[in-house]
Amino acid sequence: MxxxxxxxxxxxxxxxxxxxxxxxxxxxxxxxxxxxxxxxxxxxxxxxxxxxxxxxxxxxxxxxxxxxxxxxxxxxxxxxxxxxxxxxxxxxxxxLKNGRLVSGLAIREYRERFGLRKKADGRADGSERRLLVLVPAYNEAPTILQVLRTLPESVLGYRVDVLVVDDGSTDGTEEILLSAGYPVAVHAVNRGQGDALRTGFEIACLEGADIVVNFDADGQYRAEDLEDLIRPVVEGEADYVHGSRFLGFYEEAGSVRHLGVVFFSRLISLLSGQRITDATNGFRAIRGSEVAKLDLREESFSATELILEALRNDLRLVEVPVSMLKRAEGESKKPKRLRYPLGVLRVIIQTWLR
Incomplete structure (x- = not known):
């Protein structure tokens, strides 16, 4: 029964x-x-x-x-x-669908506010070379203007333009940037640095930037390193230049995070067949014509995805020495404890398996 x-x-x-x-x-x-x-x-x-x-x-x-x-x-x-x-x-x-929706709305609002700077500047005839510094920002009101004002007006013959992607900040970051005259694309909600970079890269492609540089809003990178970072692209030696704190200066050398970055760098080197010394560094320069080739899907932990995507698409990648300092103010936005290393590991494996 x-x-x-x-x-x-x-x-x-x-x-x-x-x-x-x-x-x-x-x-x-x-x-x-x-x-x-x-x-x-x-x-x-x-x-x-x-x-x-x-x-x-x-x-x-x-x-x-x-x-x-x-x-x-x-x-x-x-x-x-x-x-x-x-x-x-x-x-x-x-x-991914939600991210595309948020990004699409941000780009539409950006175009309504600022238009496309390529058209406004008469770049169609190639008379002026442009370097776009893309800065993702989330609740960086205390430091954002101080960081942006360190950027030069030109470097190696390229005019420096700035684009900030405000990733759903709630501390008035957007208002501070607008009042200071900086163009900013705004995510309606916080999506993560990966989505912020995707929004910025799409705008860079629409505007026809010759070189795109990623620069953090927390004061950890030095604008003085910009020239060395873009030089291999300018001289035709590379399509993707990755900054390495371990080839340059690292203020937090010897920390637990230091050991983790070394491990992930060696893992990517093993998987890709190219020596990488600083897999999680976000200070990079990419030839503008190559940006659209990168299939970026990650909301967070995007640094390793970018490296593997660049190598998968046969972009010539080199590393150059840069400095990496402690945050100028506030706390890191990276996940705490094991969420960060596990997230990086997941992204490396998933990107490599594509």
């Missing part, structure tokens, strides 16, 4: 799953055909096991087990793990 009740419950559960899947797909939308087929396959499996439990005998030899119920349990756990990975991928895809 108990077995009959279990079978009946299994059949009812299978039917409910199938009906829900069909209704979700046909009436409400939002489900792809793959989602429907996956749900129906799960319903069919549950119904089959309920009606014909002997099907579990198939897995006895496969897993070298003696108990049919345990064999079915092993298979169901493997299936659940697969569904878990599928769900994670779906969440990731939704995150």
């Amino acid at each position: 108990v077995l009959e009740h279990v079978r009946f419950a299994g059949v009812v559960a299978a039917a409910l799953i199938a009906v829900y899947a069909v209704i979700k797909y046909r009436l409400y939308g939002g489900w792809r055909r793959f989602d429907l087929l996956l749900a129906l396959a799960i319903a069919l499996a549950i119904a089959t096991v309920s009606f014909v439990p002997q099907v579990g005998n198939v897995f006895l030899g496969l897993f070298d087990l003696q108990n049919r119920g345990f064999a079915l349990l092993v298979v169901s756990n493997l299936a659940l793990f697969g569904l878990f990975l599928y769900l994670l991928n779906q969440l990731r895809q939704n995150g």
